[in-house]
Each structure stands twice: as C-alpha cells, then as structure tokens.
Amino acid sequence: MKRLTKALAAFTMMGGLVTGTQALAEPFKVGVCYDLSKAYTFATPQVSQAAMDLAKLVNMKGGIGGEPVEVIVRDHGNEPQRGIECYSKLSREGVFVFDTLSTPVSLAILPRAMEDGRILMQSLVGRGDAVDGTVFDWVYPIGPTYWGQAANDVAYIKQLHDGDMSDVKVGFVYFDYPFGQEPIEILETLSEKEGFQLDLYPVPLPGSDQAGVWSKVRRDKPDHLIVWMLGGAHVVASKEMQRNRIPMDKYISVNWLNEVDIANIGNEAAIGLKRGTNVVGGPDVALRQEILAELYDKGEGSGPLGKTEDVFYNTGLAMYSIVFEAARRAAETDGLPITADSYKAALETLEDYDANGLMAPITVTAEDHGGGGKTRIEMWDGETWVPQTDWIAEYSDVVWDVVKESSSKYQQ
Amino acid sequence: MFYRLSGVHHANYVSDSRIFKVPADRNLTAFIFLIGLAAPFIMPSLYLNSYMLPWLIWTAAALGLNLVTGWAGQLHLGYAAVMAVGAYSAIHAARFGVPWEFALIIGGLASSVIGSLFAFAALRVKGLYLALTTLAMQFVMDWVLTHSPAISGGSHASLQSPTLALLGQDITSDTGYYYVAFGWCVLVTIFMLNLKRTGLGRALVAVREKDFAAAILGVNSFYYKILAFATSSFIAGVSGALLVATFFFLAAPEQFSVNVSIQVLAMVIVGGLGSIIGSYFGVALILLVPGLVNGIVAGGSEALGMQINVETLAHIPNAVYGALIVIVLLIEPLGLGKLYGNIRDYLMVWPFDQLRK
Numbered sequence: 001m002k003r004l005t006k007a008l009a010a011f012t013m014m015g016g017l018v019t020g021t022q023a024l025a026e027p028f029k030v031g032v033c034y035d036l037s038k039a040y041t042f043a044t045p046q047v048s049q050a051a052m053d054l055a056k057l058v059n060m061k062g063g064i065g066g067e068p069v070e071v072i073v074r075d076h077g078n079e080p081q082r083g084i085e086c087y088s089k090l091s092r093e094g095v096f097v098f099d100t101l102s103t104p105v106s107l108a109i110l111p112r113a114m115e116d117g118r119i120l121m122q123s124l125v126g127r128g129d130a131v132d133g134t135v136f137d138w139v140y141p142i143g144p145t146y147w148g149q150a151a152n153d154v155a156y157i158k159q160l161h162d163g164d165m166s167d168v169k170v171g172f173v174y175f176d177y178p179f180g181q182e183p184i185e186i187l188e189t190l191s192e193k194e195g196f197q198l199d200l201y202p203v204p205l206p207g208s209d210q211a212g213v214w215s216k217v218r219r220d221k222p223d224h225l226i227v228w229m230l231g232g233a234h235v236v237a238s239k240e241m242q243r244n245r246i247p248m249d250k251y252i253s254v255n256w257l258n259e260v261d262i263a264n265i266g267n268e269a270a271i272g273l274k275r276g277t278n279v280v281g282g283p284d285v286a287l288r289q290e291i292l293a294e295l296y297d298k299g300e301g302s303g304p305l306g307k308t309e310d311v312f313y314n315t316g317l318a319m320y321s322i323v324f325e326a327a328r329r330a331a332e333t334d335g336l337p338i339t340a341d342s343y344k345a346a347l348e349t350l351e352d353y354d355a356n357g358l359m360a361p362i363t364v365t366a367e368d369h370g371g372g373g374k375t376r377i378e379m380w381d382g383e384t385w386v387p388q389t390d391w392i393a394e395y396s397d398v399v400w401d402v403v404k405e406s407s408s409k410y411q412q
Numbered sequence: 413m414f415y416r417l418s419g420v421h422h423a424n425y426v427s428d429s430r431i432f433k434v435p436a437d438r439n440l441t442a443f444i445f446l447i448g449l450a451a452p453f454i455m456p457s458l459y460l461n462s463y464m465l466p467w468l469i470w471t472a473a474a475l476g477l478n479l480v481t482g483w484a485g486q487l488h489l490g491y492a493a494v495m496a497v498g499a500y501s502a503i504h505a506a507r508f509g510v511p512w513e514f515a516l517i518i519g520g521l522a523s524s525v526i527g528s529l530f531a532f533a534a535l536r537v538k539g540l541y542l543a544l545t546t547l548a549m550q551f552v553m554d555w556v557l558t559h560s561p562a563i564s565g566g567s568h569a570s571l572q573s574p575t576l577a578l579l580g581q582d583i584t585s586d587t588g589y590y591y592v593a594f595g596w597c598v599l600v601t602i603f604m605l606n607l608k609r610t611g612l613g614r615a616l617v618a619v620r621e622k623d624f625a626a627a628i629l630g631v632n633s634f635y636y637k638i639l640a641f642a643t644s645s646f647i648a649g650v651s652g653a654l655l656v657a658t659f660f661f662l663a664a665p666e667q668f669s670v671n672v673s674i675q676v677l678a679m680v681i682v683g684g685l686g687s688i689i690g691s692y693f694g695v696a697l698i699l700l701v702p703g704l705v706n707g708i709v710a711g712g713s714e715a716l717g718m719q720i721n722v723e724t725l726a727h728i729p730n731a732v733y734g735a736l737i738v739i740v741l742l743i744e745p746l747g748l749g750k751l752y753g754n755i756r757d758y759l760m761v762w763p764f765d766q767l768r769k
Contacts, residue, residue, distance in 0.1 A: 036722060036723050036725075036726035036727075037723075037726045037727055037730055041723075045722070045723050048722050049722075052722070073722045073725075074706065074710060075706055075722075075725070075726030075729070077702065077726075077730070078666075079702075080660060080664070080666065080667055081466055081659075081699065081703075082702065082703050082706075084462060084659070084660075085462040085463070085703045086703075088458055088461060088462040089458060089462065089707070092457075092458050103666075104664055104666035104667070107568070107570045107662060107664050107666075108660055108662075108664070108667075110662070111572070111660075111661035111662055112661070127568040127570060128568065129568070176558070176559075177558045177665075178558060178564075178568060178569040178665070181558070182568070302722075303721060303722075303723075406566055406568070409565070409566055410572060
C-alpha cells in the first residue's frame with residue numbers, strides 16, 4: 001500500500017509539473033472538464049472543438065488584455081468522481097471558470113464551486129434552478145432551462161392556434177429519467193392555465209425500443225408532440241412515426257438534435273421536423289465563417305472540418321463567446337489579472353449580448369444567471385434550419401415560480 | 413528475509429490464531445497506519461482530497477462486497493443499489509435533524525434490512541441466477557430513485573447533504589473529511605481481519621466452498637448467507653452515506669447506478685476475492701488509474717508538443733486502463749492481492765530458497 005501511494009503521488013506530481021511548466025505568461029484559463037468518452041459524446045467533441053477554435057481566434061487577435069487565453073480540455077468519462085478530480089486539480093492550478101457539459105458531474109462539482117468561489121458555467125446541463133442567482137451565487141447556467149424551453153414550445157403552439165388552446169392536444173414524449181421528467185411540472189401548470197390537454201408518453205431508457213409508445217400516440221392523435229430525448233432515440237422515434245403514419249411536422253424536439261440525427265433520420269424524411277434552440281442553426285453564422293477563414297483554410301483548425309457544420313458546434317461557439325466576452329469585460333474594467341470576483345461582476349454586465357447574431361440575446365443579472373432563457377423554434381426544410389418564431393421567453397412568471405420553489409429547497 | 417520467521421513459534425491456540433503471525437506483517441501494517449494518520453500533513457491537499465479520500469471510502473465499500481462475494485461466495489451485482497439505500501436514508505435522517513452518528517447507523521441498518529430482505533428472495537437461487545436477481549435489485553432501485561422525487565430530492569434528483577458533524581464537531585475541512593474516511597476504512601479493515609478467525613468467517617468459507625457440504629457439517633447455509641448479505645449491506649450503507657457526506661456533498665442517482673455496481677465488483681475481482689490488501693489495490697486500480705493515466709497522457713502529449721485530437725486523447729487512457737486490467741488478470745488470475753502474496757512468499761525465504769535451485 002505504501003509503495004503504491006508513493007508511486008501514485010510521484011506519477012501525479014510528474015503530470016502536474018509537466019503541465020505546470022507550460023504556463024509562461026499567466027493566461028486566462030477555462031477548465032473544460034468534459035465527457036469525451038462515454039454518454040455525452042454526441043455533443044462534446046463539437047463543443048470542445050468550438051471552444052479551442054474560439055480560443056485560437058481570440059489569441060490571434062491579441063488575446064484578452066494582451067494575455068493569451070487557454071482552454072484546458074480534460075476527459076472525465078461522465079463519472080462524478082473523475083469530474084471532481086478534474087475540478088480540484090485545475091482549480092489548484094489557478095483555473096476559476098469551469099464547464100462540464102454533463103449533468104451528473106455538474107451536480108457533483110456544484111457544492112464545491114459554491115464553497116470555493118469558482119465560476120461554474122453549466123449551459124444546458126445541471127440543475128435548472130441554478131438560474132436563481134440569489135441562491136446559486138457562483139453558478140451560471142446561461143441559456144434556457146428545460147423548463148423555459150418547454151414553456152416556449154407551448155407558446156409557439158399557442159401562436160399556431162391563434163391564442164386559443166382549448167381544443168388542442170399536446171403529447172409529451174420523454175426519456176423516463178430526470179432529464180426527461182424535468183419539464184412535466186411546468187407543462188402541467190401550463191396545461192391548466194391554457195386549457196390544452198396534455199398526454200404523457202414516457203420512453204424507457206435507452207430509447208431503442210419505442211414501439212409501444214408510438215402506437216399509443218397514434219391512438220391518442222395529439223396535435224403536437226414535444227419531445228425530450230437525445231441522439232439515436234430521435235432516429236428510432238422517426239422510424240416509429242413513419243410506421244404509425246404520424247406526420248413529422250408535429251415533432252418539436254428539445255435542443256439536443258443535430259445534423260447527425262437528421263442524416264440518420266434521412267434528409268427527406270426529416271423535413272418539417274422542429275426543434276427549440278438558443279443558437280442559430282446552420283453553417284452560415286458570421287463567427288463560424290471567420291473561424292473557417294482564419295483557421296481551417298490555413299490548416300490550423302482544432303479538429304475535422306465536418307464537425308464545424310454541426311449545430312452543436314454553434315452551441316459551443318455561443319457558450320465560449322460568452323466565456324471570453326465576460327473575460328474581456330473583466331480585463332477592461334478591473335484590469336489584469338482577472339479574478340473570480342471581477343469575472344463574476346463582468347458576467348453580470350452582459351446585456352442583450354448575442355455574439356454577433358449567433359444566439360438568443362442574453363441579459364445576465366445578479367438575480368437571473370440564466371440570461372433570460374430565450375429560445376426559438378426552427379424547422380428543418382431539407383437543407384437548413386428555418387426559424388419559425390422570434391427569440392422568445394414566454395410564461396417567465398410560471399417558470400420562475402418553479403425555479404424559486406426548487407431553489408428554496410437547496411438551502412434546507 | 414524481510415519477513416523473518418525465525419523465532420516465531422506457536423505453542424498454543426491463542427498465539428496460532430493471532431491476526432499477524434509474522435512480526436514483519438504487523439510492523440508493516442503499523443507503519444502504513446501511521447502514514448495514513450500523518451497523510452494530511454505530508455500530502456498536498458489535492459491528493460488527500462481527490463485520491464486518498466475516495467480511495468479509502470471505496471475500499472471500505474469494496475471490503476463489504478468482498479465479504480459477500482469473496483468470503484461467502486455469493487455473486488452480487490446490485491451493490492451500488494445497497495449503497496444508495498444507505499446514502500439516501502442517512503441524508504434524509506440527517507436533514508430531518510437526527511445527529512449524524514445515528515443517521516449513519518440508520519443508513520447502515522436501512523441498507524441491511526433492504527439488502528437482506530432482497531437476499532431472502534434472491535437466495536432461493538444460486539450462482540448466475542443469483543447474480544441476475546441482484547442485478548434486478550439494482551434496476552428496481554434505479555427506478556425507485558428516478559421516479560420518487562420525495563426520495564431523490566425534487567425534479568433534478570439531487571439531494572443536498574447537511575454539514576457532517578460527529579461528536580458535536582462540525583466537520584468542514586479536508587483534513588476532517590479525510591480522518592472520517594480513514595477511521596471508517598480502518599474500522600472495516602479491522603472487522604474483516606478478525607472475521608477470518610471467528611466461527612462466522614469459517615462458516616462463510618464453508619458455505620462458499622460447498623453449501624450442502626457445509627449443511628451436512630451443521631452449518632445452516634441459508635442463515636449464514638443472509639447474515640453475510642446483512643453485514644455487507646450494513647458496510648455498504650454506511651460507506652455510501654459517508655461517500656456523500658464527505659466527498660460528493662449531494663446524492664444523485666448516477667452516483668449509484670448499475671455501472672458503479674459493476675465497478676465495485678471489478679474492484680473486488682481485480683483485487684482478489686477474499687483478500688483484504690487486494691481490495692485496497694483493486695480499488696486503486698479501478699478508481700484512480702483512469703484519472704492518473706489521463707493526466708499523464710495529457711501532460712505527456714503537451715510536453716512533447718504533440719497535436720493530438722482531444723477525443724483520441726480521451727480514449728487512450730481508457731485503452732491503457734483496459735489493457736492494465738487484462739494484464740493483471742493474465743499475470744495473476746487471483747488478483748492484485750495474490751500478486752502481493754507471491755512477492756511476500758518469495759521474500760519470506762529469500763535468499764535461502766535460491767540455494768536449492
């Protein structure tokens with residue numbers, strides 16, 4: 001045991017030294033502890049590639065306050081224990097901005113980040129009630145919560161029916177575990193408020209067998225389907241829908257649906273499919289074009305070009321535009337070096353920031369760490385995503401009731 | 413030579429049934445115990461907090477599984493579920509205002525009750541059938557956790573653990589957490605060391621080797637199997653509760669999912685069935701090596717200035733780690749504990765055994 005302990009210590013110190021000597025100037029570092037090998041690999045490669053590309057672009061333009069920025073990407077395999085290890089290691093090396101893109105790991109790091117005063121960016125993952133800045137000082141789930149996203153989906157359906165939902169039937173198809181169950185409460189509240197009928201269709205994990213679910217949907221004939229599933233489950237769903245002759249345009253997915261899924265569903269078959277999103281879909285966004293010109297055309301991209309055509313690449317660009325924009329502001333107002341406190345203050349100055357038309361405008365305040373939670377509905381037309389609504393954040397009073405109710409339980 | 417046997421004579425039963433028959437074993441253990449005690453002062457807090465602490469708690473848990481799988485010979489694939497029962501009951505009790513000392517015991521007892529209740533049904537079958545039945549328990553528990561917000565703590569399924577306090581002292585420092593984990597691991601280790609030399613331990617081994625032969629000898633095999641399940645579940649429950657109280661600070665279903673069950677079983681098998689020191693090694697290999705290899709590979713590629721894709725970088729450690737497990741089991745199918753045993757046996761007579769060859 002002794003020998004082993006010594007060997008462990010020696011090995012890790014070696015690792016620490018090697019990475020330690022890299023830091024010549026003191027760059028602004030972001031700890032990107034991602035799951036690159038297990039459950040979240042449908043999105044993490046694109047998002048981390050976007051983060052690294054954006055960091056390169058920022059550095060080409062002179063960095064932040066004259067200092068370079070650095071994203072440190074590490075794999076945690078979606079294991080809370082390894083996520084904590086990644087967090088502890090990097091935070092001792094002076095990193096104070098973390099992102100996990102994994103709900104279990106985000107949950108595991110949250111108590112530590114709150115205790116240590118480190119910024120935890122957790123866009124699109126983790127506990128949704130963390131948008132309540134009065135309780136979760138150090139957590140910034142910038143982007144929509146699943147609650148807000150579901151509410152916006154309902155608002156879109158309401159638009160389609162000219163404001164009268166009394167004879168509308170909405171089906172909610174969801175993974176039967178916390179990720180999918182989260183929006184149920186808000187949908188039930190809205191169903192009472194707006195008078196539409198809500199039917200629940202739980203899909204057992206991992207979603208590869210949905211035959212029973214969709215024949216039930218066929219019998220019930222809902223007018224719209226709000227779908228909270230991931231990756232391959234969308235493809236299974238689309239096959240079952242074709243089998244049961246349910247038109248694809250009823251399908252409104254959560255933001256986790258990308259071009260890979262579209263290709264697997266079949267380009268033609270996917271026409272009419274909709275999804276909620278907080279970033280602009282498609283490869284034409286200005287920031288991506290700039291990255292292509294500056295990096296990929298010169299062969300300096302951080303990964304294959306194909307991955308940049310994915311909507312999750314845009315999601316990554318959006319997430320890290322916010323991270324670097326806040327760092328820039330912190331350097332501007334409080335000077336270098338950027339500290340956790342100055343960074344936190346800078347985050348809360350973001351107002352209607354949309355990264356040059358890349359995403360829904362966000363306004364972060366001390367109370368609302370989510371930035372407003374705006375999303376829009378986009379439809380796949382066979383070639384690209386066509387927006388169906390403006391950036392909206394509806395029913396925010398209902399959403400915040402749920403947020404407050406949930407966040408109040410955090411402090412016993 | 414290092415494990416000198418000269419002058420070691422067992423003239424009566426008491427001396428023959430001592431825990432450490434060779435003085436060197438006792439000295440080594442005492443030395444390691446002292447290092448463990450001094451760890452907070454000689455070790456950087458990162459290693460203490462991110463490696464030593466989870467290692468000790470998981471070792472305690474793995475020893476519990478070793479009791480039922482290694483000693484009593486019953487394959488158990490739902491161990492994480494039992495840990496979850498302990499963790500959730502202890503936290504709910506603590507949140508309700510029960511002092512932590514009792515909350516931990518409540519957690520242990522709850523696990524014990526549910527674990528042995530399940531064993532009542534499961535033990536009607538043997539071998540692989542038992543493995544599948546215990547796996548079913550894991551899935552039942554997963555389902556209960558993800559479908560009862562009252563237990564799992566709201567729609568996010570995360571339950572905050574109140575501040576740990578033992579004997580009237582709030583425990584909030586890294587050192588404090590470490591000593592709690594260390595204390596529990598030492599307790600379980602002492603229990604397991606003593607188990608070997610009690611009637612219970614011998615009965616369990618008899619049941620493992622051939623349960624009907626044990627029955628003929630007057631050992632009620634069903635009773636002892638249940639007892640093994642109950643005891644190991646108690647250890648699992650307290651370990652699960654401590655894992656949340658000192659390391660995760662909140663409980664979430666993913667922390668006790670089916671792959672965790674398989675990991676604990678892997679710890680026990682790689683370490684060596686029925687080996688105490690093996691459990692320590694096994695946990696280190698399964699729990700700590702992935703992160704360490706990850707750090708080394710990432711650091712190494714950076715130092716060498718290699719441009720490796722982050723995805724590839726993430727998969728290399730997994731491959732290395734998988735290869736390590738295979739290599740260990742190829743070299744010594746009885747696990748890391750036996751590997752240590754081989755070295756010890758070699759050194760025990762070294763250099764005199766060389767004369768024979």
